[in-house]
Amino acid sequence: MNLSKRLNIITITDSKEIKNTLDHSKKIYFKYGILFLNKDSDIKENLKFAVLVKKHCGNAVRRNYIKRISRNFVVRNIALFKPYNRVIFLFLSKEKFRYKELENQLLKALRNEKATFTDNSVL
Secondary structure, three states, X not given: OEEEOOOOEEEOOOHHHHHHHHHOOEEEEEXXXXXXXXXXXXXXXXXXXXXXXXXXXXXXXXXXXXXXXXXXXXXXXXXXXXXXXXXXXXXXXXXXXXXXXXXXXXXXHHHHHHHHHHHHHHO
């Protein structure tokens, strides 16, 4: 399934690919879960994306809402994910939140990660 034909984002559906990405990715923790970012130089494909939501996060309506707003975040902020070729959101929180809260948390976490990455590369 294509998340966005215009931006060439494809959904990860293969369980082996998801497991491999979870095992070999950089993890960024944020308030509602974990973001896995994989930059594999061997893979010359476009961005692939997945959203994993635990069942304890709520009923199906709530889980689908979480998936929808996280896909929306990726499409709106595609420039943040261009260096990576695999991105997985793993939501663990039972707490209810809106798009703006998710956006603020993710942007803050990604900015902190970039800041620590550039600080470490200077050393």
